[in-house]
Amino acid sequence: xxxxxxxxxxxxxxxxxxxxxxxxxxxxxxxxxxxxxxxxxxxxxxxxxxxxxxxxxxxxxxxxxxxxxxxxxxxxxxxxxxxxxxxxxxxxxxxxxxxxxxxxx
Numbered sequence: 001x002x003x004x005x006x007x008x009x010x011x012x013x014x015x016x017x018x019x020x021x022x023x024x025x026x027x028x029x030x031x032x033x034x035x036x037x038x039x040x041x042x043x044x045x046x047x048x049x050x051x052x053x054x055x056x057x058x059x060x061x062x063x064x065x066x067x068x069x070x071x072x073x074x075x076x077x078x079x080x081x082x083x084x085x086x087x088x089x090x091x092x093x094x095x096x097x098x099x100x101x102x103x104x105x
Contacts, residue, residue, distance in 0.1 A: 016061055021046055022054040026077065027093050029064060034076040 017023055024044050029035060035043070041051045055075055058064045065078045 013061070016057060016063075019054065021050050022058055023093055025051060025054050025058060025075075026063065027090055029075060029077045030090055034067075034074045036072050036074050040075070 017026070021044070024046075025040060028040055028043055032043075037048050037052050037055065040046075040055075041048045044051060055064060055066075059066060059075070062078055062080060064075050066073050066075050068074075
């Protein structure tokens with residue numbers, strides 16, 4: 001049985017991943033190595049504010065890293081992003097996307 005600390009950590013991580021914008025950001029960064037907020041917002045059809053907030057939380061959690069090129073900040077998945085969890089989450093996200101698409105017609 002996991003310790004209270006481990007359970008709290010897992011719960012926090014799953015809560016972070018449960019948000020649709022954050023999970024879509026992670027998926028997009030897995031498909032395209034590196035993107036800026038504006039490009040992510042356009043690809044996800046979301047506001048730059050929503051994407052920026054999602055990236056801030058993901059960066060704080062250690063899931064993404066950033067680099068600045070002039071005035072533009074680019075984001076990518078962190079090397080330490082848990083591999084098996086990442087693969088599982090992305091597979092589940094793809095499957096859920098397919099189910100939603102099938103349900104919509």
